[in-house]
Amino acid sequence: MVMEDSRKPSGYKEYVAGLFAGVATVVVGHPFDTVKVKLQKHNTNVQGITYRNGFHCTARILATEGGGVQSSRPRPQVIIPSAAFAGAIISFVLCPSELVKCRMQIQGTDSLVPKCSGYSSSLDCALKTIKSDGVTGAFRGGSTTFLRESIGNAVFFSVYEYVRYYMHLQLKSGSSDHNNLVDMGIGILSGGLGGVAFWSTVLPLDVAKTIIQTAPDKSSPTNPFQVLNSIYRMSGLRGCYTGLGPTILRAFPANAAAIVTWEIAMKFLGIKNN
Structure with missing residues (x-):
């Protein structure tokens, strides 16, 4: 009788679980709801701006309310938590895809992986991983990816916003002509430096992630700090920055291209991002 009672979930635990589920629903769904409400308000009213579609509305919100307007000083209290949260969400998508990518990349001429246990394609790698380790196996290294993306994105967008802000400030004080070519140059420099800052900060976590995701033994440690400690003891600080x-x-070029493309897309949508 006692054992049967202990198996029954208590009411307050179910309540707390439901509370967390509700919070998660609101956090994830609120941005979409904001776009919906703005569309409903503006597109049914004669006065004010009319949005072409949901993407146009989203771009307007990001440009005018999301810290993207460069007329005021960047606000780290907004940039850092927003970027870190975005990185955390991205990590859930990146983790399985990067696990497959890393396992495919370690195959080759100098590979320590036997040819008989190799993968013929990315799909083959994903299917074999799930078959041998279950669905959770595809998320091996998830906590490390979470840390890398949340910390890295906070660093990236902080550097990007400040570099962009001070470059615009210098251009205004120098009374230079502000044309599309100048905007592209600012995008290249701010995006490139942001990318360099991102990887310079989180490369040790990326090294640990690679080791965790490509380990052949399921019982290998998945704690990134434990893995990094092992690497540091064996190869020193240089080992933690392998592949720098x-x-x-x-x-630099990859992130510069990403930022410039994003800014061109913003202009194409008719959104000013001064």
């Missing part, structure tokens, strides 16, 4: 050269070489 190609990572930085990739970070």
Whole structure:
């Protein structure tokens, strides 16, 4: 009788679980609801701006209310938590895809992986991982990806916003002509430096993630700090920054291209991002 009672979930625990579920629903769904309400208000009213669609409305919100307007000083109290939260959400999508990517990348001429246990394609890798480790196996290294993306995005957008702000400030004080070419140059520099800052900060976590996700043994440690401690003891600080050269070489042009493309898209949608 006692054992049967202990198996029954208590009422308050179910209430707390439901509370957390409700909070998660509101947090994730609120931005979409904001867009919906703005569309309903503005597109049914003769006065004021009329949004072309949901994407146009979202872009307007980001440009005018999300810290993107460069007329005021960047606000770290807004940038850091917003970017970190976005990175945390992204990590849930990135983790399985990066696990497959890393396992495919370690195959090759110098690979320690036997050819008989190799993967013929990304789909083959994903299916074999799920078959051997279950669905949770696809999220191996999830906590490390979570840390990398949340910390990295906070650093990236902080550097991006401040570099962009001070460059615009210098241009205004120098009374230079502000044209599209100048905007593109600012985007390249601010995006590129943001990318370099991102990877310079979180590369040790990326190293740990690679080790965790490509470990052949299921019982291998998944704690990134435990893995980094092991690497540090074996190879020192240099080992924790393995791959720094190609990572930085990739970070500047890749992130510069991403930011410039985003800013061009904003202009194409008719959104000013001064």
